[in-house]
Amino acid sequence: MTQPKTTQVTTQAKISEPKISERKHATSEGGFDVPRHVAIIMDGNGRWAAARGLPRVEGHRRGVEALRKTVRAASDLGIAVLTIFSFSSENWSRPQSEIRDLLSLLRRFIRNDLADLHKSNVRVRIIGERDGLSPDIRGLLEEAEGLTRNNDGLTLVVAFNYGARQEIARAARRLAVEVAEGRLSAEAITPELIARHLDAPDIPDPDVIIRTSGEQRLSNFLLWQSAYSELVFVPLNWPDFDRAALEGAIAEFRRRERRFGGLIAQTGS
Numbered sequence: 001m002t003q004p005k006t007t008q009v010t011t012q013a014k015i016s017e018p019k020i021s022e023r024k025h026a027t028s029e030g031g032f033d034v035p036r037h038v039a040i041i042m043d044g045n046g047r048w049a050a051a052r053g054l055p056r057v058e059g060h061r062r063g064v065e066a067l068r069k070t071v072r073a074a075s076d077l078g079i080a081v082l083t084i085f086s087f088s089s090e091n092w093s094r095p096q097s098e099i100r101d102l103l104s105l106l107r108r109f110i111r112n113d114l115a116d117l118h119k120s121n122v123r124v125r126i127i128g129e130r131d132g133l134s135p136d137i138r139g140l141l142e143e144a145e146g147l148t149r150n151n152d153g154l155t156l157v158v159a160f161n162y163g164a165r166q167e168i169a170r171a172a173r174r175l176a177v178e179v180a181e182g183r184l185s186a187e188a189i190t191p192e193l194i195a196r197h198l199d200a201p202d203i204p205d206p207d208v209i210i211r212t213s214g215e216q217r218l219s220n221f222l223l224w225q226s227a228y229s230e231l232v233f234v235p236l237n238w239p240d241f242d243r244a245a246l247e248g249a250i251a252e253f254r255r256r257e258r259r260f261g262g263l264i265a266q267t268g269s
């Protein structure tokens with residue numbers, strides 16, 4: 001096996017070649033460094049509702065409120081990228097009524113909140129499979145991306161109809177087409193090239209992935225990009241997540257030593 005030239009990675013830039021650099025290592029109002037990219041698995045809406053004898057949809061509604069607070073907090077803290085897992089490829093197996101509720105919350109979120117996001121200089125990006133989505137949902141996703149395209153504040157990546165294995169398979173298909181058409185040789189396929197064929201190749205890998213609800217797994221979220229992400233599991237259901245919880249998760253991230261496979265420890269951010 002070929003030895004890599006450098007075994008001790010001393011800067012994160014060597015791992016993910018970020019294009020989003022201006023907000024890198026921003027300092028929060030409280031004066032501490034924040035991670036550049038935070039990704040969140042917003043879990044526990046159903047449990048939040050069940051614990052209160054409420055229908056599951058109420059948990060999802062309160063989940064949207066928690067999302068608003070988190071986007072505001074992430075932007076205030078100077079985080080460059082916030083990725084949220086809003087609807088997974090596997091969520092289609094839920095009862096039709098819950099799927100309808102989740103889709104109408106997404107519609108409402110984009111219709112009601114897009115203007116505010118735009119005013120707050122948030123750039124919206126979407127990852128996930130768009131083929132097969134209804135034209136109105138596709139239209140809204142495209143509108144959100146189009147309107148905010150030139151904003152340079154927080155980048156909000158919405159993972160919608162997203163599954164990481166499906167994303168990697170899409171990248172493999174794109175590469176296979178290039179090979180079949182003679183534009184690429186199979187030997188030229190490297191991890192970097194695969195990364196460049198994922199859904200949002202310009203977005204740096206997440207520094208930290210937060211999952212709420214106490215569950216401790218990735219559930220097909222950002223499997224490629226999470227190779228060196230720190231995982232922080234927060235024992236709160238998503239509707240209870242807020243700025244303090246985000247700051248707590250970031251504090252936990254900052255206590256971790258990151259080595260990226262090398263020997264020299266990197267502090268969390």
Ligand code: FPP
Nearest residue numbers: 042043044045046047063064086105106109
């Ligand atoms: C997990 O809770 C959450 C989801 C399936 C989706 C997250 C969705 C939102 C926060 C609202 C919609 C998002 C947007 C962008 C409009 P769960 O239902 O799996 O909870 P449980 O595990 O307790 O049942």
